Amino acid sequence: MRIIRDQTGAQTNIGYVVEIEDGKPRVYLDIDERHINRGNSLHGGIMATMLDAVAGYAVSLSVDGQSLYYTSTVSLTVNYLARVRDGRVVATARKTGGGRKIVFIDAELTAEDGTKVATATGTFKLFGEKIDI
Numbered sequence: 001m002r003i004i005r006d007q008t009g010a011q012t013n014i015g016y017v018v019e020i021e022d023g024k025p026r027v028y029l030d031i032d033e034r035h036i037n038r039g040n041s042l043h044g045g046i047m048a049t050m051l052d053a054v055a056g057y058a059v060s061l062s063v064d065g066q067s068l069y070y071t072s073t074v075s076l077t078v079n080y081l082a083r084v085r086d087g088r089v090v091a092t093a094r095k096t097g098g099g100r101k102i103v104f105i106d107a108e109l110t111a112e113d114g115t116k117v118a119t120a121t122g123t124f125k126l127f128g129e130k131i132d133i
Contacts, residue, residue, distance in 0.1 A: 023065025
């Protein structure tokens with residue numbers, strides 16, 4: 001399993017962790033007071049960031065399942081389904097279509113108890129340049 005921490009400023013500030021196993025990405029976050037909105041639940045922007053991150057990794061890995069390639073989000077639509085206040089949330093994603101340069105992704109964010117908290121669909125541009133990590 002490959003674990004990626006603190007690769008970007010956004011990842012460091014929010015505190016999410018990326019795990020890659022068998023060519024599939026997973027992004028998780030242990031919720032703390034930094035992540036809570038005034039409604040006393042996980043902030044929607046953080047949910048969207050996690051969904052965007054896991055989708056980007058899924059696109060990146062879609063070339064060969066091992067190498068990471070640069071990607072860019074073209075569009076991302078997030079649906080918020082439930083509130084979560086504490087514990088761990090996990091984002092997963094899968095490629096649903098596209099071609100060599102434009103890729104479509106479905107992603108979901110779930111709470112520890114299995115509750116689906118948010119979903120996303122996205123369109124991403126895939127670049128031919130590998131990322132050195």
